[in-house]
Amino acid sequence: MKAFVYENPMTMPLREVPLPEVGECxxxxxxxxxxxxxxxxxxxxxxTGRRKPPIIMGHEFSGVVDAVGEKVTRWKKGDRVLANPLMTCGICxxxxxxxxxxxxxxxxxxxxxxxxYAEYVKVREDxxxxxxxxxxxxxxxxxxxxxxxxxxxxRTPLLLCESLVIIGAGTIGLLTLLSVRLKGAGKIIMIDTDDDRLAFAKKLGADEIVNSKTTDPLEFVKSATNGRGADGVIEAVGISPTAALSLQIAANGAHVTWIGNSQPMVEINMQQIVTRELTVSGSYGFISEFETAIEAIRSGRIKPMVLVEQVAKLDDVGRLIEDLSAGKINPVKVMIKLD
Ligand SMILES: [Zn+2]
Ligand SMILES: [Zn+2]
Incomplete structure (x- = not known):
């Protein structure tokens, strides 16, 4: 089968590799x-150092069951499926x-x-x-x-109509915006450095947008919240300046959730957390939210396809990732469609 194999940093050629062998489960x-x-x-x-070559990347996918192991009872060839990309042990x-x-x-x-990023992928039944x-x-x-x-x-407690700031208008930030509207947030402020992304966020229902390159985001959030700061903050970038900002713009006693995961070490003002009693949570992956997301899309409460700005073929993955990495293109979401 065809697959893009990440072999070294900046090297991910299209290779012909063996079809994944199906174990009994x-x-x-x-x-x-x-x-x-x-x-x-x-x-x-x-x-980030998390992906160890050689590896085929790609974890947001759906498809059709092609083969099942002897012990698999719940799925058969031809079923339309998707998969949670996290394989967990169930016993720790x-x-x-x-x-x-x-x-x-x-x-x-x-x-x-x-x-x-391949024609076929193998997962465990569960x-x-x-x-x-x-x-x-x-x-x-x-x-x-x-x-x-x-x-x-x-992970971000929020009472009805409380204010929320989202830092980072990438796919996750924008999907956070759609989700937090379902939760009954009040004023939603989106911070980013890209005007196109911010305009997009506005279209999706952000009440206020701030380009932190041209406007002081701290002053903006303060004045938009009667000087108090935001009741909740979700950081979806994951670098030092935005991690620090997420604390600065939070109201005393507020909750800050970090979902961005780009830079392992960041510099923050710890005293802000202590003396203003902030709660900082990490957020990693999902638990029951995978099924919640299926249901939210099925019921039409969230329409995620508005984020897909480019559709391409499997053969294009390598070039697209190079272009995205080089900043040559900047679509919110690129979707690869296979025949
Ligand atoms: Zn992802
Ligand atoms: Zn476990």
């Missing part, structure tokens, strides 16, 4: 749609306490298990979910990032 899926994730672009540059203390997203023995499809008939494969491929955004929103 595995399901092989013919990929029909796969989204390009910003984390793959970072991974391609080798800056984290899994048993209900936090499989931070399983001590977790593996990630497209991170340390071969993923979906990672597979049915794709409702009314959802397109492309919508199915948006479930994973939506689940990530929804988990961050669930």
């Amino acid at each position: 595995d399901v092989r899926i013919a990929v029909k749609a796969v989204g390009i994730c910003g984390s793959d672009v970072h991974g391609f540059r080798g800056t 203390e984290n899994c048993r306490k209900g936090f499989p997203n931070v399983c001590s023995n977790r593996h990630g499809l497209g991170v340390d298990l071969d993923g979906a 990672m597979v979910f049915a794709l409702p008939d009314s959802l397109t494969f492309e919508e199915g491929a948006m479930v994973e990032p939506l689940g990530v955004a929804m988990h961050a929103v669930n």
Whole structure:
């Protein structure tokens, strides 16, 4: 089969590789749609260090069951499916306490298990979910990032009509915006450095948009919240300046959720957390939000396809990731469609 193999930083050629072999509890899926994730672009540059070559990346996908192992009972060839890309052990203390997203023995499809920038991908049976008939494969491929955004929103306590700031208008930031509107947020302020993205956020329902290159975001948020700061902040960038900003713009006693994951070490003002009693949470992956995301799309409460600004073929993945990495193109979401 054809697959893009990440072999070294900045090197991800299209290769002919063997079809994934199906173990007794595995399901092989013919990929029909796969989204390009910003984390793959970072991974391609080798800056995050989480993806160890050689690996096939791609974790936001849907498709059709192609083959199943002997012990698989719930799926058969031809089923329309999608898969949770996190493979968890189910028996560690984290899994048993209900936090499989931070399983001590977790593996990630497209991170340390071969993923979906390929014609076929293999997953364990329990990672597979049915794709409702009314959802397109492309919508199915948006479930994973939506689940990530929804988990961050669930990690951020917010009373009706309280204010929320989202830092970063990438796919996750924008899906966070759509999700937090469902939760009944009051004023939603979106901060980014890209005017096009901010205009997009406005279209999706952000009340206020701030370009932090041209406007002081701290002053802006203060004046938009009667000098108090935001009741909730979700950081969806993951670098030092935005991590620091997320604390500065929070109201005393507020909750700050970090979902951005680009730079391992950041510099923040710890005293802000202590003396203003901020709560800072990390948010990683999702738990039940994967199914919530399926249902939110099925019911029409969230329409994620508005974020897809470019559709391409599997053969284009390598070039697109290079262009995204070089900043030559800047679509919100690129969706790969396979025949
Ligand atoms: Zn992703
Ligand atoms: Zn576990």
